[in-house]
Amino acid sequence: MTDATAAPAFPKDHVAAPEALRFPDPLVAVDRPQTRTAAEEARALVQVGTIASLSTLSDDGHPWGSIVTYGQMPDGAPVILVSTLAEHGRNLVRDARASIVVQQVEQFGDPLDNGRVTLAGVMRAPLDDAERSIAQAAVEKVSPAAALYGGFGDFALWILDIERVRWVGGFGRMDSVTAEGYATAELDPVAPSAGYAIRHLNDDHADALLDIAQAITGYTDATAAKCTRADRYGIDLTVETPRGTAYTRAGFAEPCTEAGGLRAATVELTKRARA
């Protein structure tokens, strides 16, 4: 007997035959390389981005999406400058509950196999003087026009007090993060330069990526490899094999500790693959 008032029951896993999501395994067993934590992934996405989608509530309770530029407070909380001439600005005055979604800026591979993060919480305004000057500088850093609009009476600065963080890294990579975990996560020094590095590796060093796929990730039958992500701990590869497409990762000898660290780390990885 079913209870018509009960919450809907949802499956806990994909409703499909297990082999539907099976990818080729490496032919040689390898250690699993270190990855950023979900909190670090979330911070890295927000750190690199400048444009977000904002979800607010319209006066009839309908969810309303819009596009904003955002700056960042020192703890990674997004700050936005919005006008009550816009629907999202009026929505926030009535009900400050909101979500902010940030997508990976430079995308490689399948659009859904890229990072995005939802920060849900309550927007807060007005800010006190000390916070306002930090927030204003943060929004001007991403949109020069904010210097002009910041002085208009219909605009206000809002900071998102984060309550929930949901990170999706791509197919099968996702996790929830606490607000505290997000705020205290270590920033990745190579996050801002990763997009450039990935393009450079794919455009000019496809041979090195293939050597890395074969020698480091255990796909000894790889016929091509493409880099889809890079962080201070390693690079993610999409690898073509006669057995199908595989998704793997090669770890650096040491984590990168500076902004330009990906160059030396990938050179070392290539040398190790060819040793």
Place this chain on the structure above:
Amino acid sequence: MTDATAAPAFPKDHVAAPEALRFPDPLVAVDRPQTRTAAEEARALVQVGTIASLSTLSDDGHPWGSIVTYGQMPDGAPVILVSTLAEHGRNLVRDARASIVVQQVEQFGDPLDNGRVTLAGVMRAPLDDAERSIAQAAVEKVSPAAALYGGFGDFALWILDIERVRWVGGFGRMDSVTAEGYATAELDPVAPSAGYAIRHLNDDHADALLDIAQAITGYTDATAAKCTRADRYGIDLTVETPRGTAYTRAGFAEPCTEAGGLRAATVELTKRARA
């Protein structure tokens, strides 16, 4: 005496000195070139895009933002394929009210001076057989993985029945569109190729753009011009002058009627500027 229960009062225009938003005028008067209607702008954004942000309602009524790929039904209604393993999928089953926001794919100039559109309405599932086969083909067109996931029991296709459309084209360019106006708006044949054309004009034909700015748009004192938008009726230019930065537009002799039409139209515009 104020009524504490009244809805907040919002300004009807920017609360700022009028000169704060004044840009340099052309030095020679010119006719205002034709533009796409707001409905055509909205359709063009959705037509070219493949990734959107989806706003739904969490179980506590909080607005929840997420990223989806979307396909398009023949009338421009977005269709998405989502799993109840994801929060947005569970949200839709409980409350199907939603918004979908699409941003201009290739962006030129200030991030907030680019197009975006919010489509708000109610998501609908399950679809009948005829509609489902069109919808499934539409999502597979933008994400090959949809062919796999479409067969999973936790995934469902949802079509947005649009109620409200809000288009924002950039600074000072915005309008609301009815659902019927959106569904019946004419598609722009050059929309899919506009990004390429803009990059090519800026990279290889800066001299032509400057001639156009000076001779066609009336900014005879222009020192540089950059193309920021292109559609079947003309191109938008950001023009540098000794009097400051101006935003203008040059109209084509005839609207483009085919996918590759921007090339001939901009060649004609350049010849006319140099005549």
